[in-house]
Amino acid sequence: MTDSAPADARIPTDSLGNPITVPDSDDITVVEAPDGSRWELVCGLEVHAELATATKMFSGAPNNFGDEPNTNVDPVTLGLPGTLPVVNQHAVELAIRFGCAVGGPQSVRRSVFSRKNYFYPDMPKNFQISQYDQPIVVDGSLELPSGHVVGIERAHLEEDTGKSTHVGGAGRITGADHSLVDYNRAGVPLLEIVSRPHVRSTDQARQYVSELRSILVACGISDGKMEEGSLRVDANVSVRREGSAEIRTRCEIKNLNSLRSLGRAIEHEATRQAALHAAGEKVTQETRHWDEAQGVTGTMRSKEEADDYRYFPEPDLVPVDPSPEWIAEVAAALPVLPAARRARLAAATGEARTAESVVVIVDRGQDDQALLALAAASGAAARPDAADGSEVDASVVEAATAAPTGAKARVLVHIAQNLAAAGGADLAPERLAELVLLEVGGELTATQAKQVLAELVADPTATAAGVAKAKGFEAMDTGALEAAVDAVIAGNPTEWEQFRAGDPKVRGKLTGFFIGQVMKATKGQADGKAATALLTQRAADG
Amino acid sequence: MSATDAGSADTAVRIAAAVRAGERSALDVLEGHLARIDSAEADVHAFNLVTIDSARAAARAIDERVAAGEDPGPLAGVPIALKDNLCTRGVATTCSSRILEGWVPPYDATVVERVWASGAVPVGKTNLDEFAMGSSTENSAFGVTRNPHDLTKVAGGSSGGSAAAVAAGFSPIALGSDTGGSIRQPAALCGVVGVKPTYGLVSRYGLIAFASSLDQVGPFATTVADAALLLEAIAGHDPADATSIPQEAPRLLERLDEGVQGLRVGIVSELMGDGIHPDVLARVREAAEALAAAGATVEEVSVPAVTYGLSAYYLIAPAEASSNLARFDGVRYGLRVDGATTQEMMVNTRTAGFGDEVKRRIMLGTYALSAGYYDAFYGQAQKVRTLICRDLDAAYERFDVLLSPTSPTTAFDVGAIHDPLTMYLNDICTIPTNLAGHPAASVPFGTGADGLPVGVQVLAPALGEIPMFRAAAVLEAAAPAKGAHP
DSSP states (O other), X not given: OOOOSOTTOOOOBOTTSOBOOOOOOSOOOEEEOTTXXXXXXXXXXXXXXXXXXXXXXXXXXXXXXXXXXXXXOOTTTXXXXXXXXXXXXXXXXXXXXXXXXXXXXXXXXXXXXXXXEOOOTTSTTSEEEEEOSSOXXXXXXXXXXXXXXXXXXXXXXXXXXXXXXXXXXXXXXXXXXXXXXXXXXXXXXXXXXXXXXXXXXXXXXXXXXHHHHHHHHHTTSOOOOGGGTSEXXXXXXXXXXTTOOOOOOOEEEEEEOSHHHHHHHHHHHHHHHHHHXXXXXXXXXXXXXXXXXXXXXEEEEEGGGOOOOOOEEOTTSOOBOOOHHHHHHHHHTOOOOHHHHHHHHHHHHTOOTTOHXXXXXXXXXXXXXXXXXXXXXXXXXXXXXXXXXXXXXXXXXHHHXXXXXXXXXXXXXXXXXXXXXXXXXXXXXXXXHHHHXXXXXXXXXXXXXXXXXXXXXXXXXXXXXXXXXXXXXOOOOHHHHXXXXXXXXXXXXXXXXXXXXXXXXXXXXXXXXXXXXXXXXHTTOSOHHHHXXXXXXXXXXX | OOOOOTTTTOOXXXXXXXXXXXXXXXXXXXXXXXXXXXXXXXXXXXXXXXXXXXXXXXXXXXXXHHHTTOOOOTTTTOEEEEETTBOBTTBOOOTTOGGGTTOOOSSOOHHHHHHHHTTOEEEEXXXXXXXXXXXXXXXXXXXXXXXXXXXXXXXXXXXXXXXXXXXXTSOSEEXXXXXXXXXXXXXXXXXXXXXEOOTTTBOOTTBOOSSTTTOOEEEEESSHHHHHHHHHHHBSOOTTOTTSOSSOOOOOGGXXXXXXXXXXXXXXXXXXXXXXXXXXXXXXXXXXXXXXXXXXXXXXXXXXXXXXXXXXXXXHHHHHHXXXXXXXXXXXXXXXXXXXXXXXXXXXXXXXXXXXXXXXXXXXXXXXXXXXXXXXXXXXXXXXXXXXXXXHHHHXXXXXXXXXXXXXXXXXXXXXXXXXXXXXXXXTTTHHHHHHXXXXXXXXXXXXXXXXXXXXXXXXXXXXXXXXXXXXXXXXXXXXXXXXXX
């Protein structure tokens, strides 16, 4: 890597004064400028997560989405004269959970609320209470399913604003006839999670948000519903010459409300900046919005005209200083997080942590089902509380690891592919284990197993053996299979000559033809793999 | 010219005892006070609003409870005046500002709830300098409050209405708020007792904020015992105020007679020199002698940082005020002056709604918090604040209470002070207490050559209310008889 940044440039620092670092990656989005120069992405993400509390950040008004406008309000929410904020301890606990999840107990700090002052009608006090220079969480990280690690600079608590609806004048505040304000959202607790500029590709951006969402949901911190605005993403985007270590001016793109627009907006913005740099023009540090319909970003406000927020410590609140005991208690109660669950499933099944089946299964929360099925398949004693299907402890993982290798592969395939639909996750692991053992034992083909599995999901009382028998899926003995294959060869001499001739392309095509004929003759009972092996053997035999 | 002293023997302690014992009717007590309001309020203008009907209903309810054998509480039947920056459910609360025009709070301030729960009878909302910004109650959108001792003089401020109401006998007790001296200075000028409690001892919930880290609600009374009685009723933890100290109200009344034998009293040297009227200095020295005569040890003590108090205060208080007052924008309540855009409406509303002093402090505070100036102004002021706390802490290692003037002068003429900086100097003795979060009381102690009351200030460390009240009680007993002008 060549370093083409000016030698006298000051080292850029983050909001807490730490030097900014940008990691390398084998997945970097590179965009091309019109002059053919190539520019790589440097991106950091700010995610606002609405916390899953019953009440608001600083008052007892309900925190509930979708209610009639201005019903979830009280004097504090409306900022009536004389009212005072009181910190919601549950919101603090959820922030502690997040800190423990992404950085461990040492990431949770004594924090101070400040006032961010600016005038806007949907902000009842005309200041927002937010943590500024002393956030509750610092210095965490997130391992993406791809294995790439994104640093988390900080996460801080704050209150949400209300929602304005501008009537007339193209729906923006400028030129509107009048505006309506709904304060139901005002004061809803938010955790603003700020990543380091460690996101190097659009795919990593999507993975980061998706992984973050999984953690927030798994820990009960937020419901994570992007469509309801529970998760809102801003992207800080800059580019640099491919292979350089520059830190160039960034732009912030606001309110990217789906994973799709996140990737598109980042790519578009990177391309826009690359074109400017290549043309020798300046990228202005500014806030931009994403126009989903046009597929472009546009200026919202530039840094030069940005408000001076006149932050100062909120005098109505005292610092939030969670005791080490409280933090330890919260840390101990955390569930196993997605990255650890992927690692656990991968270790037990011998797959890579980044394998698609592992990622998909954990993302869907069906890794317990997989581990319990494998534990059952390895002959582990039935769980005393098998009915609830949620208890995976070290002994289960150990038993799962001891399961036959063939069974591991089949369990992963079935859960990743055949149990994705509704009801699939509810299939008792023991029933899946029984099926897989039949399959591994050669008593069911993959095709048959898939059919049996569908029956098992549809009928909770059915057993794998019972369904197999009812469908007439009995394993053919080798002699019967040989007879069937030989009969098909004899019946199709022309094709067989072509097959024997051995052109790989032709042979591949004709394999499908012959197996289809064998399946037809055996009414689907033949094992396709065994039949293919027989065909190859007969051709070799001459 | 004087409107004082009528019914001054009617203390809250006596009224409550008589009403609870069924010896006096709360309604009769009230009518006596309403009659005084009727005769003198037009001259004094202590109130923005007198709530006659609700006061009568409240007094009747007290009498009914006594008749039914119930105890209405420690303030049973005691009329009380409430500063008009304390929210009262269903009763207009104005902060003496046009900007709150038409606003009626849907809730009671915690202190208002507590005085109701103690059996007191609120009689009205008292005038103040707009948003409690001022030292003379001349900055009110609804007119000046005059000093009942001499109607050509100011009552002090910002709680001038509450001080005047008590001095004029409109109510034996009143609530005010004190951000830089707004209880103690008008108490001194009106010749009544005024107490600023330890920050966090009394809930601020429902007190319309001026400067959140300095504001504190406290009592006015004609006697030290009445002030103690009222403070006991309003103090104690409130979960609605995060800065409220999590402990019960101190028991003050039962300690008042303990005297000052062995109490260590320090006279603050820095507050006994330039800028303080000789008459005032003389009364403070006499007060010190009175304490010494009662068995206290008295010495001078230097608290160097207090001289920077005023400068620090006039950065911190306006900074917080600029943010606290941002919510008055015409969007949700109060005055709205229309404009072509939302922003124009906000500007028009605030331009029309706020008075000059409020605008001055909003601008000052906005400037002090601005990027590039924060460290030099707000940040530096907070450092001075820390220094003041440190110097006071050092003094309290050697002394139990400190003594100083409350106000540099006696009451001045209405309209005499035009220069804001000169007006700010009125608070030079009271401000350090607010910056430190400590309690302080002003006790009437004789008069100046002009015949107007002088107040002596007793300062104490955080939660030092008990020694402070003991010293105040001794000063009250030793003070030259009321009305006996030298």
